[in-house]
Amino acid sequence: MDSSREKVKHASKTSKQMLIGLHIGNGYGSQQGAWRMPGVDPKSYTSYDARVKQAQAAERGKFHFIFLPDGPGAALTDIENEAPSFNLDVMLTLAAVARETKRIGLVATGSTTFNEPFNLARQFKALDVMSHGRAGWNAVTSSGDAVAANYGRSIPSSEERYGRAHEVIQLIQALWGSWGKDAWVHDQESGQFAKRDQILPINVEGKHVGSRGPLYIPPSEQGQPLIFHAGGSPNAHELAGRFANAVIGAAFTIEDARAQRNAFREAAKRYGRDPDEIKYIPGLMTTIAKDRRTALDRRIKLTERLFPQRVVYLQQMLGIRLDLNSLNEPLSKEQLDAARPSPFDPRSAHALKIAKEGWSLRDIIAHGVIDYHPVIVGPGIEAADHMQAWFEAGAADGFWISADVDEDGIDAFVDEVVPILQERCLFHQDYQGKTLREHLGAPDQYGTDPRVSTQGKGTMEE
Amino acid sequence: MDSSREKVKHASKTSKQMLIGLHIGNGYGSQQGAWRMPGVDPKSYTSYDARVKQAQAAERGKFHFIFLPDGPGAALTDIENEAPSFNLDVMLTLAAVARETKRIGLVATGSTTFNEPFNLARQFKALDVMSHGRAGWNAVTSSGDAVAANYGRSIPSSEERYGRAHEVIQLIQALWGSWGKDAWVHDQESGQFAKRDQILPINVEGKHVGSRGPLYIPPSEQGQPLIFHAGGSPNAHELAGRFANAVIGAAFTIEDARAQRNAFREAAKRYGRDPDEIKYIPGLMTTIAKDRRTALDRRIKLTERLFPQRVVYLQQMLGIRLDLNSLNEPLSKEQLDAARPSPFDPRSAHALKIAKEGWSLRDIIAHGVIDYHPVIVGPGIEAADHMQAWFEAGAADGFWISADVDEDGIDAFVDEVVPILQERCLFHQDYQGKTLREHLGAPDQYGTDPRVSTQGKGTMEE
Structure with missing residues (x-):
């Protein structure tokens, strides 16, 4: 308790607090065998009720966002014993959650490699409007022949994939910005529906992708969705440094996490951005119990x-x-x-x-010494201590949490870890804003560049 | 009233009843100017509440399905005065509606030309699971340079588009059938999650598209989504005759509708199907008032x-x-x-x-003499008479209704037209089944062929 009180003092000196996201996957939890645990609905894999309940639990815990990974390549070789890892479809899950939550951010992976950019732009912006400004797009490249095979091709080279990714993000942000901030008037009295001179084609044509635009969707309460990225290669640093508001990370040690975080921050600086605009959020897996x-x-x-x-x-x-x-x-x-x-x-x-x-x-x-992220197996204070240590060491701006079993593991985190972090002033008492952009402190953005309106500019660089 | 009673007698001789679907578009209604009408929320274009309310009104009227057209090509040239025609995103709208209705079928257009087939397969099947077996996919080809431009290309030839469409539908149905009917066991006691020998790759490779599979999604309560098609060309007859459970039609006269219906039925026969398996559903636009x-x-x-x-x-x-x-x-x-x-x-x-x-x-x-479909401008009985005349002339198996103003036009149809049709025994008193397949009387289907299990067959014909 003494050491805990000491930490409270330390944390309260700074106004910065950590971000927390919740991983939502197959509906059972991040540990294999979760689907067989007592109290778990064995049909959670196809249950949107289950996903909504999980997101609501995270919202009760004031989590900043839920994060739904995706990557449709698994060959289902262990399907006899285990559920697939992912959501049936991430966008439909987020649509359900958007309607049945109020504040929590909604982030999903969408591949820049195997999607038509116009379709991606449309769905994430529609989700953003539907959720009143809570959407984030985890813009990744797909890798692995298994994924490519589902799309009837072979996987492009890393250079090709990242080249395309840079273009796809610019194209999509241009479509998102194709309606000016105040373009949508909908004035029944005057009969003006929208200002046509603020709704412009984007007319971009890159090496990999192109689009005329405009999109059909006015700005949301946060303007447009945020960009997340996941990955740790030099290519990932560049892409995220240029575009991302947050990085979904994976690191096993404070040293590695700090190096990753710094690499992303340095990349952001190279693109003329304030490094605090890119949040590095490594994963943490939890099994929380009384001892x-x-x-x-x-x-x-x-x-x-x-x-x-x-x-x-x-x-x-x-x-x-x-x-x-x-x-x-x-x-x-x-x-x-x-x-x-x-x-x-x-x-x-x-x-x-x-x-x-x-x-x-x-x-x-x-103890989880062989798992995808650091693992806490113990009482809530052990998770809180881990998070505080990483946060204060400059190794993380926050964490995305994978509960072992969603049915009771999310509640365990909310009830046993969150209050300790709040007591230590490391985590907010409640949502301060309404949009994901506000939750992350991300600057306003309409179009491709946070500092300049790029409406109708029509340029794109690989 | 005498003539009406006469019709009742006639209709009750047959057990067949008509299908009714509701067009849901931009949230205001099918008539320009709808967004300015008294009582209309001027923000309905971005309101999922509005769409849910409209679908619930149709469900109150026992409509068999809602239908959301799509075709992202409009240049928004009249945006100063009018809303775009379509939903922000059809799948997100249907996800919201799926969670907030119980029985009504959910049908949306998805282009076979400008979508990755694996993604389309996944979203419609996820919607089908989410809605407990109420999804239908209106599988169309995209035409028009305006749409193509949003995808950074030019429009393929008709031959190319329909060749791809035949392959895309087969590929998607193969993915839908990649889990056998009883493959998903989820037995917590024994630990068997699914039967691996009933979850098979599809390994299809066509001229235009290919995929390895399997999909990750077990069968829904109706097995897999239904196929709709829209179009009237010989190519459309062939595609729909081969695959479609229903056709979203457009015809201005009984004679034209009957000819269209027969062309689709003949095409179905050529593919060895019972012509009653393909329902021809032309459009009807309504302004219902007391006189x-x-x-x-x-x-x-x-x-x-x-x-x-x-x-x-x-x-x-x-x-x-x-x-x-x-x-x-x-x-x-x-x-x-x-x-x-x-x-x-x-x-x-x-x-x-x-x-x-x-x-x-x-x-x-x-009177609506210049509009996209026949228009009823008058009391409910005029709509009922029109529908009865077409139905009994073999010109339609049902109708998709576009209300002039969604806010009160759907309710007007439900309150003023539906009871007359029910009284005449032309329309069901209530839903008899729970799935869209049951609503349409479509045969069970798992995979590409209604009569044969094609699991793992791996073939595809253009």
Whole structure:
């Protein structure tokens, strides 16, 4: 408690507070086995009621946004045991949520590689209007032959994909800006529906894509949707630095996260932007329970089916032999002495640290040392401490949270983590604004450039 | 009333009843000027509340479906005075309506020309699941350079467009059928999520499009969405005859409608189908009021701004000179004698018939003699009589209704026309089933062929 009070003091010195988003995927949760947990509706995969309930839980917790990843390439090889990872369709989910929530931001992935730009522009702007200014587009490039195969092609080169992505974002922002801020008059008295001279064709023609425009959609309460990006390559830094208001990140250590955040901030500066305009938001996975033991047992129940393959993988991470028949035993002194964290897996050092604490092999794995993001398995204060440490180290502007089981894991975060963050003045008490742009403190934007009206300019650079 | 009773007798002899759909477009109504009418929310264009209310009104009237046309090509040349014709985005509108209605079918246009087939397949199937089996896809080809320009291309040839359309529909139906009927088990006890041997790649590769699949979406309560088509060319007959459960038609006379209906039925037969499996549904526009005079005055209030140009057009239809300054006068005997209905406009004979009834020039135009479909301007019984006459003449299996002003025009149809049709046993008293497939009496279908499971077959013909 003393250390916690100390942190309160520290945090309250700055006015900056962290952002929090919620990952919404297949309706069950981010851990395999979630669909079989007690109390979970086994039909959540096709249930829009479930998604709405999850978003409402996040809104109760004052989360800034929900985030729906997408990437239609999975071959469904484990469909016998597990649900696909994604929403049936991200835009239809967000449409349902938009109608049944009030404040929370609505962010979904939309591929710049396998979509007609005009269609993407239209759907995200329509969502933005429908939600009264709460939409964000996670503009990514698709990679992997599996995705490409569903579109009947092979995957373009990275250069090709990012070249197209730069054009698609500019084209879409130009379409979004094709109605001037005050173009829509709808004055029944005078009969003026809109100002025609403020609704202009965009007439852009790039190397990869083009469009005449205008779009048919007036500005929303926030003007136009925000741009998110996800990725960590130099190409991603450039694309996000140029366009993105926020980055959906993935980093396992404070050092890596800080380096990523700085890379995005430096890229933003190269494009003449204030680096604070780009928020770096790494992921965090949570199993929140009253104590560590209860949380570990919950993880074991969820994912024990996968432990044999994870033991094999942990061997590689630590560079030692492990025995599947000794799941209940801690690693021996000989094993711990021989262990060398793999330089090829950024999770290895953390795995060894947990092993050295003396947990059994089963419990080591149950700590989530092999997962897509850092994992908190324990009481809410452990999540709060992690988030505060990263936030104050300049490693994150916020976090996107993946609950282990959506049915009760989101509520656990809202009830057990959020109040601690609020008490420490690290997280807002309530929404201050109504739009996603206000939630993120992003500048107003109409068209392709935040600082200049580009209406009717018709240019585009790869 | 005697003639009405006679009709009741006649209609009750057959068990067949007509289908009714409602056109939902820009939120105001199908008549220009609707947005300025008293009681109309001038922001309906961006209001999903308005669309939901309209769909709920149609559901109160037991309409079989709502239909949302689309075709993003308009240059917005009249935006100073009038709203664009379409929804901001048809799929987001249907998502909102799906969550806030129970029975009514949900049909939208989706272009086979300017969409990635995998994306179309995914959105319509997700809508079908979300609505518990109420989705229909109006699969059309896009035409017109204006649409193509928004996608940065020129419009393909008709042969190219229809060749692609045949492939796109097969590919999408194959994706829809890529989960077998009972593939999704979700048995928490046994841990079986789905039957992998019933979820198969489609591996289709055509001349225009291809996909590996499978889709990620299990069957809905109706299996998969229905196919609609709109168009009247020989190409349209072939495409619809092969695939469509219903045709969104446009015809001005019983004779033309009957010929169209027969052409679609004959085409269905050529593909080995029962011709009753394809429903021909022409459009009808309505201004319903307590009497003809009140209805005409309502139309005049709505569209009087356009009368000068319509007088010019009417001159061409009738082959005579008309005087803009004599709007309040009927046509003279000389004018009527000289009039020759234009063979190039199928509305001309009806226009001359109205003129000969002695209405003023203003009232002739207010009868809607120049509009996209037959127009009823009068009390509900006139609409019912029109619909009965067409239905019993074999010219229509139903109608899609465009109300003049959505705000009160839909309710007027529901309250003034529907009860008469029900009394005459021409229209159902209530929904008998829950899915759109049940509403239309369409056979079950999983995959590309209604009679054969085509799972994993991997073939496609242009």
